[in-house]
Amino acid sequence: MDQLTADLKRQIIEALNLKHLKPEDIGDDQPLFVEGLGLDSIDALELIVLLQTHYNIKMANPQDGPQIFRSVKTIAEYIRTNQTA
Amino acid sequence: MIKLKGRVYVAGTGVISAIGKSIPETLTSFKNHTSGVGKVTLFDTVYKDSLPVGEVKASNSYLAAQLSVNPDLTRTALLGISAAREAVAASGVDVQKWRTGLISATTVGGMDKTESFFVDFLKDPSRGRLRNVVHHECGSSTELIADDLGVKGFISTINTACSSSVNAIALGTRLIRHNILDVVIAGGTDSLSKFTLNGFNSLMILDQNPCRPFDAGRNGLNLGEGAGFVVLVSDRVKDEHKLKPSCVVSGYANTNDAFHQTASSPEGRGSFAAMQKALAMAGLSPDQIDYINLHGTGTLNNDLSEGTAVRRLYGDRYPRLSSTKAFTGHTLGASGGIEAVFSIMAIEQQCVFPNLRFETSIPGLDIKPQVAFESNINVSHVMSNSFGFGGNCSSIIFSVT
Amino acid sequence: MAVYIKGMGNISPQKTWGDEALLANPSDYSGSKLSAIEPDYAQFVDVKQLRRMSRVIKMGVAAGTMALRQAGINTPDGIITGTSFGCLEDTGVFLTKLIENNENALNPTPFIQSTHNTIGSQIALLLQCQGYNQTYTQRAFSFEHALIDAILELKENANQSLLVGGVDEITSYSHTIQKRFGIFRDRASSLNLFRNGRKGTVNGEGAVYVTLSGEKGEGNVVSLDSVLTIYNSYGSELKQKVSGFFQETSLETSEIDLVLLGKSGEKDTDADLENLAADLFPGASLGAFKHLCGEYPTASAFAMWLGARIIREGKTPAIVLDKESGRPLKNVLIINSYFEKYYSLILLRAC
Numbered sequence: 001m002d003q004l005t006a007d008l009k010r011q012i013i014e015a016l017n018l019k020h021l022k023p024e025d026i027g028d029d030q031p032l033f034v035e036g037l038g039l040d041s042i043d044a045l046e047l048i049v050l051l052q053t054h055y056n057i058k059m060a061n062p063q064d065g066p067q068i069f070r071s072v073k074t075i076a077e078y079i080r081t082n083q084t085a
Numbered sequence: 086m087i088k089l090k091g092r093v094y095v096a097g098t099g100v101i102s103a104i105g106k107s108i109p110e111t112l113t114s115f116k117n118h119t120s121g122v123g124k125v126t127l128f129d130t131v132y133k134d135s136l137p138v139g140e141v142k143a144s145n146s147y148l149a150a151q152l153s154v155n156p157d158l159t160r161t162a163l164l165g166i167s168a169a170r171e172a173v174a175a176s177g178v179d180v181q182k183w184r185t186g187l188i189s190a191t192t193v194g195g196m197d198k199t200e201s202f203f204v205d206f207l208k209d210p211s212r213g214r215l216r217n218v219v220h221h222e223c224g225s226s227t228e229l230i231a232d233d234l235g236v237k238g239f240i241s242t243i244n245t246a247c248s249s250s251v252n253a254i255a256l257g258t259r260l261i262r263h264n265i266l267d268v269v270i271a272g273g274t275d276s277l278s279k280f281t282l283n284g285f286n287s288l289m290i291l292d293q294n295p296c297r298p299f300d301a302g303r304n305g306l307n308l309g310e311g312a313g314f315v316v317l318v319s320d321r322v323k324d325e326h327k328l329k330p331s332c333v334v335s336g337y338a339n340t341n342d343a344f345h346q347t348a349s350s351p352e353g354r355g356s357f358a359a360m361q362k363a364l365a366m367a368g369l370s371p372d373q374i375d376y377i378n379l380h381g382t383g384t385l386n387n388d389l390s391e392g393t394a395v396r397r398l399y400g401d402r403y404p405r406l407s408s409t410k411a412f413t414g415h416t417l418g419a420s421g422g423i424e425a426v427f428s429i430m431a432i433e434q435q436c437v438f439p440n441l442r443f444e445t446s447i448p449g450l451d452i453k454p455q456v457a458f459e460s461n462i463n464v465s466h467v468m469s470n471s472f473g474f475g476g477n478c479s480s481i482i483f484s485v486t
Numbered sequence: 487m488a489v490y491i492k493g494m495g496n497i498s499p500q501k502t503w504g505d506e507a508l509l510a511n512p513s514d515y516s517g518s519k520l521s522a523i524e525p526d527y528a529q530f531v532d533v534k535q536l537r538r539m540s541r542v543i544k545m546g547v548a549a550g551t552m553a554l555r556q557a558g559i560n561t562p563d564g565i566i567t568g569t570s571f572g573c574l575e576d577t578g579v580f581l582t583k584l585i586e587n588n589e590n591a592l593n594p595t596p597f598i599q600s601t602h603n604t605i606g607s608q609i610a611l612l613l614q615c616q617g618y619n620q621t622y623t624q625r626a627f628s629f630e631h632a633l634i635d636a637i638l639e640l641k642e643n644a645n646q647s648l649l650v651g652g653v654d655e656i657t658s659y660s661h662t663i664q665k666r667f668g669i670f671r672d673r674a675s676s677l678n679l680f681r682n683g684r685k686g687t688v689n690g691e692g693a694v695y696v697t698l699s700g701e702k703g704e705g706n707v708v709s710l711d712s713v714l715t716i717y718n719s720y721g722s723e724l725k726q727k728v729s730g731f732f733q734e735t736s737l738e739t740s741e742i743d744l745v746l747l748g749k750s751g752e753k754d755t756d757a758d759l760e761n762l763a764a765d766l767f768p769g770a771s772l773g774a775f776k777h778l779c780g781e782y783p784t785a786s787a788f789a790m791w792l793g794a795r796i797i798r799e800g801k802t803p804a805i806v807l808d809k810e811s812g813r814p815l816k817n818v819l820i821i822n823s824y825f826e827k828y829y830s831l832i833l834l835r836a837c
Contacts, residue, residue, distance in 0.1 A: 015593075016537065017537040017538065018537060019533075019537060020533045020534070020537075038534065040345065041345070041347075041348060042346065042347065042538070042594060042595060042598060045287065045288060045289060045594045046593060046594065046595060048289070049287075049591050049592070049593050049594075052591045053591050062289045089642065130589065131588065131589045131590070132589065192601060192602070199581075200581060200584075200585075203581050203582070203585060204585055206659075206663070207582060207585055207586070210662050211666070215663075215666060215667060218663055219667075222570055222571065222623070222625060223570075223572075223602065223623040223624075224570060224623055224624040224625040224627075224628070225625070227624060228625075228827075231717070232718075237717045237718045237719070238717075239715065239717075240624060240627075240717050241622060241624045241627060241631050242622065242623050242624045243620065243621065243622060243623070244572070244601070244602035244603055244621050244622075244623045245603045245606075245619070245620060245621050246601050246603055252620060256635065259638055260638075263638055263641065279584065279589070280580070280581060280584065283580075283584050283589050283592055283597075284580065284592075284594075284597035284598075284600075285597075286592070287592040287593065287594040287597055288594050288597070288598070339618050339619065339620065340616055340617065340618070340619070341565075341607070341610045341615060341616050341617065341618075341619040342616070343610050343611050343613075343614050343615060343616050344611075345611070346598055346604075346607065346608075346611065347598055354616070355616065358616065473603070474598065474601055474603070474607070475601065475603045475604060475606070475607025475608075475610075475619075476607055476610060476611065476619070477603055477607065477619055
């Protein structure tokens with residue numbers, strides 16, 4: 001697991017208060033929403049805040065959420081593409 | 086099971102919102118299609134220029150001076166006193182003579198003052214002026230309104246988010262029908278605050294432009310503020326005061342969508358059930374409703390869900406309908422009370438209000454709201470919907486006397 | 487019309503849940519606040535759903551679940567909640583971040599959770615209860631109005647089960663602010679709250695839910711007869727309203743066996759309550775409850791739980807009793823007072 005993925009898993013668990021999970025419980029490709037972890041629209045908003053707070057990325061359109069937040073892997077890819085400084 | 090007897094009449098109404106500080110001012114705005122949505126002017130926020138709101142065009146000191154009350158009162162209380170006084174004056178009822186109650190509703194309470202207290206308090210817990218938090222609780226604003234009106238028989242406050250003040254009016258109606266009270270001043274009040282502006286912004290459901298309820302291009306809501314109250318009376322009060330009230334409360338319902346904390350179910354099950362139950366209580370079929378004042382916040386979710394519920398109830402044959410939130414913004418806990426006053430106005434004036442900024446129907450729903458102010462039509466039965474966070478769905482019907 | 491109590495749940499500063507005998511080992515607190523003794527919430531809510539719930543919501547959900555389990559009901563027909571302060575912790579969290587971050591990058595969760603109706607709505611969501619759902623927030627009438635609403639609902643349709651509750655929490659912010667108002671003072675022993683006639687009371691918190699129905703079931707031995715809220719009334723006007731309450735019920739004041747007084751340890755108000763009781767109910771046993779739960783707007787919910795347990799068990803715990811009249815416990819009246827502007831009456835009867 002690369003550092004970004006490892007960090008992301010930790011941050012997601014903290015931001016979404018998934019206290020019953022450890023980073024190794026979340027698969028890189030595991031679906032985060034609906035099935036898999038079963039996250040919902042409020043969690044998506046929290047992930048938007050997470051991107052801003054930890055990675056300085058402002059996602060203006062919540063409609064893009066479902067694609068970007070599909071899995072930890074897709075989030076990591078988005079961060080790599082969009083991170084400024 | 087007891088059979089409730091008697092009718093509950095609306096003897097008076099009062100309102101204050103972004104489109105007017107009284108009933109006559111409000112009606113003029115409707116007729117002229119003058120929206121009250123604009124920039125934030127009355128408090129400091131980083132969103133001053135980016136998030137439009139429906140502000141009441143009066144500062145706290147102006148309102149306090151007009152009302153001859155303490156200018157340190159919370160804005161929620163000032164707005165509430167204004168509308169409640171107008172309603173009582175219009176009713177012709179001597180509230181002190183009867184078993185009178187006040188049932189208000191608010192979600193903001195004294196938060197407008199609390200948030201400025203907190204700036205100092207967070208730096209040092211011994212700082213911050215205590216007078217800014219003494220009226221923080223929702224029930225406090227109701228005490229202030231009750232004390233102003235001289236009402237002490239029964240005072241209560243409901244907070245079910247955006248459906249609050251419809252529930253207040255429904256409770257008032259029930260208390261009269263159960264012969265516990267004779268007169269009830271019922272409605273709600275909410276002021277704008279940094280807390281709610283930021284709260285809704287964190288949910289990303291605020292439109293950066295003036296909102297477009299029920300339009301395909303809608304992009305969220307605008308927050309608003311204000312207060313709306315009605316004076317409800319029993320048969321006995323009506324007869325003794327020789328009142329000629331324009332309408333009665335004929336039906337109401339409170340259901341829960343139980344789908345999600347903030348989103349409504351796609352099929353609008355809670356809103357559908359609320360409308361259906363209100364109709365059943367009123368003994369009306371859907372086609373007897375002449376106008377629906379929609380909850381119509383302008384969010385993608387609400388309007389689709391509410392529209393779906395309306396479709397399920399009406400198919401193609403829906404009545405004239407509109408959301409007045411394009412005029413006032415979403416006044417949260419006050420919206421039910423304010424829009425109840427608008428619904429009653431529709432009966433009194435035999436008119437319906439436009440749904441501003443509507444251009445294209447929501448795909449798949451094909452609902453076309455009323456786009457122009459229209460009068461000289463028969464308006465006998467009006468339904469008003471209010472749906473809130475936590476799945477709280479309420480609907481109320483007013484019918485000509 | 488009688489309304490039957492089918493089940494109850496109580497999370498409070500005493501051990502009021504689980505199998506223990508009524509107030510077998512009362513907890514004593516020093517300082518100015520009494521904090522709730524909380525269960526393991528995983529027994530009541532799935533861990534995945536617990537994650538978003540603040541403490542006050544967990545308390546409410548757990549107490550509600552206890553009341554339903556005791557009543558043998560999965561989903562009630564309606565949920566009616568009274569809470570004066572609402573969800574204070576989340577309000578504080580959101581407000582703090584708003585100020586510290588200068589309105590930037592704010593988490594939506596505390597905002598969503600901060601609305602007063604979140605407690606009742608969360609219960610509805612967990613149980614998929616699409617019925618009547620209401621939240622009252624009129625300070626020390628919040629729980630009483632929830633009860634009055636339930637009584638009206640059951641009069642209209644007796645064949646329903648309604649979950650009715652009173653919930654309020656203490657947070658460190660709220661306690662600090664209330665202390666600055668001078669209403670809470672440090673005490674060496676909460677159980678001795680009424681000794682030494684001091685000024686000021688102690689803060690409390692709790693969540694109580696009861697399952698009510700208009701139809702009597704097997705094993706239902708306590709009924710809720712009537713509720714009255716009295717606002718801004720004092721002296722003879724107050725006494726007149728309390729007497730008037732009895733004219734509406736089928737009871738005489740002389741038939742009250744036990745009066746639970748909402749004394750708070752605040753010397754002057756306590757004296758008013760005691761005089762009222764001595765005047766109107768001279769033959770009744772007298773007890774108190776705020777030395778057990780503290781003073782907070784929905785403390786009367788704790789009192790209702792206590793009164794119902796006393797009727798069920800047929801005796802008043804020593805820690806509650808001030809004066810024993812020796813009468814069998816059939817009719818229990820709660821008279822609550824909240825900083826004098828609010829008085830309320832709840833009448834419970836054995837059935």
